[in-house]
Amino acid sequence: MSEETRRRDSAATRQVLRDAAIELFAERGYDRTTVRDIAARAGVNQALLFRYFGTKEALFEDATAGHRREETDAPKLVAEMLGNLLDPSSSARRDQVLTALLRTLGTDDEAAAIRERLNAGYAETLATLTDQPHAALRADLVLAWLFGISLMRGVAATQPLAGADPAVVRDLVLPAVRVLLEKSS
Amino acid sequence: MSEETRRRDSAATRQVLRDAAIELFAERGYDRTTVRDIAARAGVNQALLFRYFGTKEALFEDATAGHRREETDAPKLVAEMLGNLLDPSSSARRDQVLTALLRTLGTDDEAAAIRERLNAGYAETLATLTDQPHAALRADLVLAWLFGISLMRGVAATQPLAGADPAVVRDLVLPAVRVLLEKSS
DNA sequence: ATTATCTATAGATCTATAGATAATGC
DNA sequence: ATTATCTATAGATCTATAGATAATGC
Numbered sequence: 001m002s003e004e005t006r007r008r009d010s011a012a013t014r015q016v017l018r019d020a021a022i023e024l025f026a027e028r029g030y031d032r033t034t035v036r037d038i039a040a041r042a043g044v045n046q047a048l049l050f051r052y053f054g055t056k057e058a059l060f061e062d063a064t065a066g067h068r069r070e071e072t073d074a075p076k077l078v079a080e081m082l083g084n085l086l087d088p089s090s091s092a093r094r095d096q097v098l099t100a101l102l103r104t105l106g107t108d109d110e111a112a113a114i115r116e117r118l119n120a121g122y123a124e125t126l127a128t129l130t131d132q133p134h135a136a137l138r139a140d141l142v143l144a145w146l147f148g149i150s151l152m153r154g155v156a157a158t159q160p161l162a163g164a165d166p167a168v169v170r171d172l173v174l175p176a177v178r179v180l181l182e183k184s185s
Numbered sequence: 186m187s188e189e190t191r192r193r194d195s196a197a198t199r200q201v202l203r204d205a206a207i208e209l210f211a212e213r214g215y216d217r218t219t220v221r222d223i224a225a226r227a228g229v230n231q232a233l234l235f236r237y238f239g240t241k242e243a244l245f246e247d248a249t250a251g252h253r254r255e256e257t258d259a260p261k262l263v264a265e266m267l268g269n270l271l272d273p274s275s276s277a278r279r280d281q282v283l284t285a286l287l288r289t290l291g292t293d294d295e296a297a298a299i300r301e302r303l304n305a306g307y308a309e310t311l312a313t314l315t316d317q318p319h320a321a322l323r324a325d326l327v328l329a330w331l332f333g334i335s336l337m338r339g340v341a342a343t344q345p346l347a348g349a350d351p352a353v354v355r356d357l358v359l360p361a362v363r364v365l366l367e368k369s370s
Numbered sequence: 371a372t373t374a375t376c377t378a379t380a381g382a383t384c385t386a387t388a389g390a391t392a393a394t395g396c
Numbered sequence: 397a398t399t400a401t402c403t404a405t406a407g408a409t410c411t412a413t414a415g416a417t418a419a420t421g422c
Contacts (some may be wrong), residue, residue, distance in 0.1 A: 148333025
């Protein structure tokens, strides 16, 4: 609202920089996002980015951190994640982080940070989904599928997947996932 | 062998540039690969890259083009693709192109070229795999899975998927894919 | 004579820093 | 007095081009 006079507030400035960064990293990936773009979108001076985060890399790591998943009922997780990924209106923030990670995968410098976030945010919870042998591997495979779908829909935008009805996608994916994660009860 | 004296040969020079380019694009993605890197690996002068391809972008498109899949028996395709993706020794060339495309997905400028190559190279053939409704969508979903696996193994290198035995991965993935592509016969 | 290759560099970035200015809290 | 913010710029890239040089084929 009162955009005109912004009080001096280093915490707020840090936060608008983080917000602008995650948006731009999601839109363009790490390399194509410049520190000046970030500062411009945040509406703050570009030098402040370095004052508060040190380097562009540190800002990336800060901006994509801290989205550890809440512990949740395992069987519902896949459906929920799929819903998040498919529905553009839901949970925009987590989607942005995921998209930023996917778009930045090509950047070796960030590979370690990306691995850690993917693992902490998603794989750990998924691994509790099955009691079959290779539980962690099964979880990774499910995750790989969700990322592949997200990648082709959101980043590559290949048709028909990018334009498909989320409900149809879900109804196709879930039975196949069920085969992979089937409990031997 | 006789590296020392290379005859002047524009066709050969174009080809070593293409080869070096696809290697580096697969290793680092589009943005992190510089034209000087490419020329250095090819062992030719950097100005020749522009003489023969005009721009870096045109070189990318040239180097990733022309790997249209041979028409093949549909049911075997998924297993074969999976084998290609998982086995590091097989079909290094196609893997390089795929990896280059995956690593470059973040680059909007190349998005159209990438879409076209993924579609022409993989999705079209996969779409013949099933007679169920949403055949093309099912094919895209399988493709998304293969890409996701390739991405997590080769690019993000997340464990345990990155270190998993290819045979185990195949045995987990194929039954789930079968559910998705099941013919109604 | 033609054309493949090389030298040298323009011009446009981009990250990061040093140091000046100005708004706040005591 | 402290510290948030801004100005100005260093220094290191990167893509692309103009024009010189040198190896080939007739």
